[in-house]
Amino acid sequence: xxxxxxxxxxxxxxxxxxxxxxxxxxxxxxxxxxxxxxxxxxxxxxxxxxxxxxxxxxxxxxxxxxxxxxxxxxxxxxxxxxxxxxxxxxxxxxxxxxxxxxxxxxxxxxxxxxxxxxxxxxxxxxxxxxxxxxxxxxxxxxxxxxxxxxxxxxxxxxxxxxxxxxxxxxxxxxxxxxxxxxxxxxxxxxxxxxxxxxxxxxxxxxxxxxxxxxxxxxxxxxxxxxxxxxxxxxxxxxxxxxxxxxxxxxxxxxxxxxxxxxxxxxxxxxxxxxxxxxxxxxxxxxxxxxxxxxxxxxxxxxxxxxxxxxxxxxxxxxxxxxxxxxxxxxxxxxxxxxxxxxxxxxxxxxxxxxxxxxxxx
Amino acid sequence: xxxxxxxxxxxxxxxxxxxxxxxxxxxxxxxxxxxxxxxxxxxxxxxxxxxxxxxxxxxxxxxxxxxxxxxxxxxxxxxxxxxxxxxxxxxxxxxxxxxxxxxxxxxxxxxxxxxxxxxxxxxxxxxxxxxxxxxxxxxxxxxxxxxxxxxxxxxxxxxxxxxxxxxxxxxxxxxxxxxxxxxxxxxxxxxxxxxxxxxxxxxxxxxxxxxxxxxxxxxxxxxxxxxxxxxxxxxxxxxxxxxxxxxxxxxxxxxxxxxxxxxxxxxxxxxxxxxxxxxxxxxxxxxxxxxxxxxxxxxxxxxxxxxxxxxxxxxxxxxxxxxxxxxxxxxxxxxxxxxxxxxxxxxxxxxxxxxxxxxxx
Numbered sequence: 001x002x003x004x005x006x007x008x009x010x011x012x013x014x015x016x017x018x019x020x021x022x023x024x025x026x027x028x029x030x031x032x033x034x035x036x037x038x039x040x041x042x043x044x045x046x047x048x049x050x051x052x053x054x055x056x057x058x059x060x061x062x063x064x065x066x067x068x069x070x071x072x073x074x075x076x077x078x079x080x081x082x083x084x085x086x087x088x089x090x091x092x093x094x095x096x097x098x099x100x101x102x103x104x105x106x107x108x109x110x111x112x113x114x115x116x117x118x119x120x121x122x123x124x125x126x127x128x129x130x131x132x133x134x135x136x137x138x139x140x141x142x143x144x145x146x147x148x149x150x151x152x153x154x155x156x157x158x159x160x161x162x163x164x165x166x167x168x169x170x171x172x173x174x175x176x177x178x179x180x181x182x183x184x185x186x187x188x189x190x191x192x193x194x195x196x197x198x199x200x201x202x203x204x205x206x207x208x209x210x211x212x213x214x215x216x217x218x219x220x221x222x223x224x225x226x227x228x229x230x231x232x233x234x235x236x237x238x239x240x241x242x243x244x245x246x247x248x249x250x251x252x253x254x255x256x257x258x259x260x261x262x263x264x265x266x267x268x269x270x271x272x273x274x275x276x277x278x279x280x281x282x283x284x285x286x287x288x289x290x291x292x293x294x295x296x297x298x299x300x301x302x303x304x305x306x307x308x309x310x311x312x313x314x315x316x317x318x319x320x321x322x323x324x325x326x327x328x329x330x331x332x333x334x335x336x337x338x339x340x341x342x343x344x345x346x347x348x349x350x351x352x353x354x355x356x357x358x359x360x361x
Numbered sequence: 362x363x364x365x366x367x368x369x370x371x372x373x374x375x376x377x378x379x380x381x382x383x384x385x386x387x388x389x390x391x392x393x394x395x396x397x398x399x400x401x402x403x404x405x406x407x408x409x410x411x412x413x414x415x416x417x418x419x420x421x422x423x424x425x426x427x428x429x430x431x432x433x434x435x436x437x438x439x440x441x442x443x444x445x446x447x448x449x450x451x452x453x454x455x456x457x458x459x460x461x462x463x464x465x466x467x468x469x470x471x472x473x474x475x476x477x478x479x480x481x482x483x484x485x486x487x488x489x490x491x492x493x494x495x496x497x498x499x500x501x502x503x504x505x506x507x508x509x510x511x512x513x514x515x516x517x518x519x520x521x522x523x524x525x526x527x528x529x530x531x532x533x534x535x536x537x538x539x540x541x542x543x544x545x546x547x548x549x550x551x552x553x554x555x556x557x558x559x560x561x562x563x564x565x566x567x568x569x570x571x572x573x574x575x576x577x578x579x580x581x582x583x584x585x586x587x588x589x590x591x592x593x594x595x596x597x598x599x600x601x602x603x604x605x606x607x608x609x610x611x612x613x614x615x616x617x618x619x620x621x622x623x624x625x626x627x628x629x630x631x632x633x634x635x636x637x638x639x640x641x642x643x644x645x646x647x648x649x650x651x652x653x654x655x656x657x658x659x660x661x662x663x664x665x666x667x668x669x670x671x672x673x674x675x676x677x678x679x680x681x682x683x684x685x686x687x688x689x690x691x692x693x694x695x696x697x698x699x700x701x702x703x704x705x706x707x708x709x710x711x712x713x714x715x716x717x718x719x720x721x722x
Binding site: 006039040113246322 | 436
């Protein structure tokens with residue numbers, strides 16, 4: 001087939017202009033005599049790529065100067081272990097608000113290092129809502145409060161930043177970073193694997209309020225130390241240069257397209273289109289998430305009749321719509337519609353869903 | 362310029378056929394409807410890429426069945442922290458043989474987790490030799506003995522596997538893996554960043570004797586646990602799929618070229634060519650490493666007159682020979698000549714060196 005509309009949850013679709021540029025530079029980057037993936041991370045060529053990427057990301061996300069940006073490996077999951085190591089005393093309490101699968105993962109990774117405390121959870125409700133802020137119960141002397149801004153599997157998203165007082169708010173933004181304007185100053189730490197909204201898999205972004213880097217944390221290898229990573233310009237080990245380069249291209253593409261304000265509008269239109277197709281299907285399709293906290297990035301839905309799942313996926317593929325199978329944790333379908341998914345792709349999916357319903361309803 | 366002979370120490374030159382294939386598949390991998398970097402790591406397409414890469418690597422390196430292979434992120438440096446976490450009790454002694462910069466790094470990363478014990482070091486000699494095995498002094502009850510098989514900066518390489526008895530031998534093979542046949546059965550753990558001899562930066566290979574995975578190790582996050590990584594098929598976090606794919610292409614290229622036996626011969630010829638150009642220069646060029654342990658992968662050398670360093674680098678670049686500047690730790694020049702560096706490139710460098718000497722000697 002040719003390029004399809006790809007609804008993969010991550011690794012996810014990339015902007016075609018970014019792929020075309022990477023393709024044209026695969027044998028030689030500018031006049032470097034080699035590909036960007038073949039040259040030293042410490043040479044002037046790659047340093048330009050790295051600093052341009054950070055500059056573009058700071059511009060895109062309006063990152064204040066009192067926040068450091070780290071580009072590291074190991075995905076968001078590794079950050080979930082490094083955050084307690086860097087910001088909590090051994091065994092100190094840390095609050096976790098669990099609103100889906102990835103919040104549970106964060107809790108699990110932190111387990112060996114802090115007294116994890118669930119301040120709120122929607123597990124009993126099947127992660128279909130977000131517990132009201134007024135019901136959250138914090139631990140005394142917590143090192144931080146952790147939330148998952150958008151739950152990729154359960155399709156649940158914080159639509160406002162919760163006020164947690166003076167305790168630093170730490171947030172996994174893997175699947176919604178750069179999807180709309182965000183007041184970074186309200187957070188202590190924001191982290192995100194790049195493979196959803198920032199570019200390719202294989203690199204993560206961690207945005208840290210600099211004063212938090214003065215915390216002692218707990219014994220850890222230098223490679224696990226955010227201060228060392230910052231001092232070493234995210235090059236304590238050889239960084240994933242191609243992935244960093246691709247992130248830079250993707251971020252620049254987002255700036256060129258109009259930045260997060262523009263994407264906020266597109267994402268609102270795109271998600272409204274899909275939720276309408278679901279809600280107006282008379283139960284043929286259903287999404288069970290509290291409408292107030294439905295994700296604009298990941299739209300999970302179920303068909304009334306499970307026996308139609310296979311035909312749905314197969315006919316969708318024939319229509320050039322791929323990667324719609326839901327995560328094995330909850331089944332059903334899921335359309336991930338990050339910044340790089342064009343509105344035409346979402347329109348095509350909504351049209352297909354209506355047509356499929358007409359034929360199988 | 363067009364593609365040059367690139368002597369970068371890592372990220373390093375890749376086989377041109379690999380780059381061309383990646384280029385041709387950048388917009389769409391086979392008939393997946395998307396690039397390999399845009400599709401799910403858990404889908405059948407990428408799983409085929411991942412398992413093919415492991416199968417090819419096992420064939421290339423003759424990895425015995427009682428060894429597991431992990432594909433992870435964070436470079437060799439991260440493995441240097443994970444190895445004590447997984448294989449040593451808290452504070453248990455571990456022996457380190459330090460024969461260059463990277464051996465020291467390994468020692469540093471392990472520091473918070475084990476009682477690091479330097480069994481032997483050539484630091485006093487400026488890392489120009491490898492201490493004779495008979496002089497090594499082991500700690501009692503050491504969890505393992507760690508060596509750096511090839512020191513990328515100092516250009517020192519173990520030319521035979523040291524016998525350390527029943528204690529597992531752990532080796533950083535980042536810069537010499539797959540450069541010649543190796544009896545993996547003599548090691549407990551072999552690890553390597555891929556960006557020198559195995560393909561692109563951004564992915565690491567860890568080969569672990571399976572019985573070692575039964576060791577308790579010490580408290581650690583699940584993402585830092587080799588057993589969990591193995592159980593999770595190296596997908597506890599979203600793996601760097603493009604890098605894994607590129608590793609697979611590079612390994613397959615090595616198999617197609619004749620495998621490690623063939624590369625051993627090429628590498629012997631390539632390094633002999635360069636060391637001859639140095640040794641026969643009457644002191645115009647010099648390499649200070651004990652000839653018995655000179656690296657076949659990284660050839661550091663100094664010009665008699667430091668003032669010639671700049672003209673050397675500049676004229677080399679004009680001749681299509683790039684990335685010859687030595688590492689800042691020791692200065693001078695360095696030619697890294699991994700498997701993907703063709704013999705013609707090394708011949709061109711040797712010819713250039715002789716010509717440069719004639720003109721500046």
